[in-house]
Amino acid sequence: MHELALAQEIVAMVGRHVPAAQAGRVRAVHVRIGELAGVVPDSLEFCFSAVVAGTVWEAAELVMTRVPAEACCLDCAATFPTQAPGAGCPACGSRLVRMTHGQELHVDAVELADDEVAPSVAADAVEALV
Amino acid sequence: MSVVTIERKVLEKNDAFAAMNRDALVRQGVFTINMVSSPGAGKTTLLERTIAHLDGALTLAVVEGDVQTDLDAQRVAKYGVPVVQIVTNGGCHLEARLVQDALSRLDLSTTDVLVIENVGNLVCPANFDLGEDLKVVVLSVTEGDDKPLKYPAMFQRASVLIINKVDLVPYVDADVSAIRRHARLVNPDLQIFETSCRTGAGIAEWAEWLAAQAGRRRG
Numbered sequence: 001m002h003e004l005a006l007a008q009e010i011v012a013m014v015g016r017h018v019p020a021a022q023a024g025r026v027r028a029v030h031v032r033i034g035e036l037a038g039v040v041p042d043s044l045e046f047c048f049s050a051v052v053a054g055t056v057w058e059a060a061e062l063v064m065t066r067v068p069a070e071a072c073c074l075d076c077a078a079t080f081p082t083q084a085p086g087a088g089c090p091a092c093g094s095r096l097v098r099m100t101h102g103q104e105l106h107v108d109a110v111e112l113a114d115d116e117v118a119p120s121v122a123a124d125a126v127e128a129l130v
Numbered sequence: 131m132s133v134v135t136i137e138r139k140v141l142e143k144n145d146a147f148a149a150m151n152r153d154a155l156v157r158q159g160v161f162t163i164n165m166v167s168s169p170g171a172g173k174t175t176l177l178e179r180t181i182a183h184l185d186g187a188l189t190l191a192v193v194e195g196d197v198q199t200d201l202d203a204q205r206v207a208k209y210g211v212p213v214v215q216i217v218t219n220g221g222c223h224l225e226a227r228l229v230q231d232a233l234s235r236l237d238l239s240t241t242d243v244l245v246i247e248n249v250g251n252l253v254c255p256a257n258f259d260l261g262e263d264l265k266v267v268v269l270s271v272t273e274g275d276d277k278p279l280k281y282p283a284m285f286q287r288a289s290v291l292i293i294n295k296v297d298l299v300p301y302v303d304a305d306v307s308a309i310r311r312h313a314r315l316v317n318p319d320l321q322i323f324e325t326s327c328r329t330g331a332g333i334a335e336w337a338e339w340l341a342a343q344a345g346r347r348r349g
Contacts (some may be wrong), residue, residue, distance in 0.1 A: 002223050017136050027131075031140070038256050038283040041149050083282060087313035090222035095318060099286070105140045105257070112132045 003040060007047035008103070014108050024054035024116040034104035036065040036083065041066065060110070069102030084091055131284050144258055147226035151233060151261025158238040160191075160315075161344035162246065164262035166284060168277075169250030171270040172294040174202045175327040177245055180267040181209045183200045188242040188344060193232045195224040195249045202247065212236055223254035226261055256283040263343070265287035271304035278313040285313055288323045292336060297326040 002076045008126050014029055029048075041064055048062040073089035080089065082109040083102070088095045137147065155162050165173050174194075181190055192213040194202045209250055216224060216231040225298065229246060236244070246262060247256045259326035267288040272295060278285040293306055293311050306324065313320050323339070325332035 002257060003223070005223075006140055006257075009143060012143070013136065013138060013140070015348075020313055032305060035284070037282055038253055046318045083313045086280070086318045103283070105142055107136045107138055109133050109137070114131065 002038075002044040004047040004051070006039065006044060007051045007062075010048065010062070010107055011055075012021045014057065014060070014110055018110060019055065019111070022112065022116070024059060025114070026057060026060040026110050027088050027113045028063050028111040030060050030065065030108040030109055032065045032067055032104045032106045034102040035069045036102035037105045039105065059113075065108075066111070067101050067104045070100050071097045072100045074099050088121070089114040141257060141259075144226050147230055148259035148261040151226055151230055152263075153261075154155045155238065155244065156282075156347075158241070159348050160238050160244050161340075161347040162244040162262045163290075163340070164246045164248055164255075164260050165268060166248045166252070166255045166265055166288070167270075169269035171250070171268045171273065172327055173247050173250070173268050175204055175293060176268060176292065176325060176333075177198050177247060178205060179325075179327050179330070179333045180213055180245075181206070182183065182339065184243075184341055185209070188341055189240055190243045190245060191238075191241040193224075193229060193244065193246045194237075194255045195228075195247060198247055199222070204321045210243060210324070212241075216251060218249060218316060222233065222251050223258050223264060224248050224260060225258050229260045242348060243340065244300055249256045252281040252284050256287050263288045263347075266290040266292060268292045269309065271299055271301050271306065271309070271345060275305050275312055276307035277329070278309065279315050282316040283298040284317045286315065286319070288320065293322065293324045295328075296324045297329060 021116035045062050052058045052060055068081055069083045070079055072079045076092040078089055078091035086090050089097055167173050190211050192211055194215045196202055197218055200215040203213045206213045216228050216232055246260055249343050265288040267284055293309055303344045323332055323336040325336055
């Protein structure tokens with residue numbers, strides 16, 4: 001359910017990096033979502049399209065990269081996929097493991113097309129989102 | 131086609147507000163917990179028992195987060211504790227900016243412990259730092275011992291697990307040792323308490339642990 005809040009933050013962040021006048025050129029917003037980030041991809045995609053609909057960002061598509069959960073053993077330095085670090089290191093059995101990936105929630109980049117999609121709303125409406 | 135690199139955390143704005151909250155709270159010597167659980171796990175009753183136990187020894191303040199109503203704030207206010215209710219109107223979690231507004235309505239200089247009772251939800255609040263010192267996740271025995279495995283993010287980010295309603299264990303075939311085992315599997319560092327607000331079991335141990343953490347903050 002918090003995917004709506006996340007989608008609004010993603011659009012706001014794009015707005016802080018792309019000048020409003022160029023909003024119509026944004027075609028793709030690349031985000032990185034960890035498996036353990038507590039985010040439902042379909043829900044985030046749905047919320048993103050709802051947030052951009054009828055705004056200067058409406059040509060933008062959300063492109064998600066899922067990051068598998070991974071841990072690193074502090075004793076033998078092995079890295080291994082896991083969702084439960086307490087289960088220990090599969091290589092040496094050590095319980096001293098740390099999650100290294102899986103909780104990511106990042107906006108990586110946006111792709112700008114050379115041509116612009118004429119926005120269906122005035123550019124100053126962007127202010128409300130940013 | 132060109133690319134603008136951003137590489138920022140989605141929640142950086144929330145995290146910035148959380149950092150401001152944390153700074154203000156720590157500076158004024160307030161120890162802050164963020165209580166999270168699914169709806170009905172017993173957060174408010176546990177809070178009432180905790181307040182009653184610590185009455186006089188520590189000064190508490192409470193921020194209540196709920197989707198609707200100020201019923202919880204009314205319950206807490208009966209104990210004479212300053213309380214601010216945040217109604218999210220459908221929002222499934224508290225955000226740091228909402229808490230910042232609530233803090234401006236409390237006298238932090240006289241507060242030892244601030245309890246933020248989050249919206250009942252075992253998923254969304256895990257992502258939103260509020261500026262607390264630690265998260266306390268409450269799990270009642272009626273919810274099933276598989277919950278730490280099914281909702282790992284919350285248990286990974288919490289520092290304390292309170293297994294509540296232990297008086298019901300004989301009636302619901304709950305396996306407290308399985309809850310502990312599953313919780314430690316996703317977070318080996320969890321500090322675990324077992325409580326019953328009905329019988330009072332475990333309340334003293336938990337409340338005094340909390341008081342000790344706050345005492346360390348005050349020096």
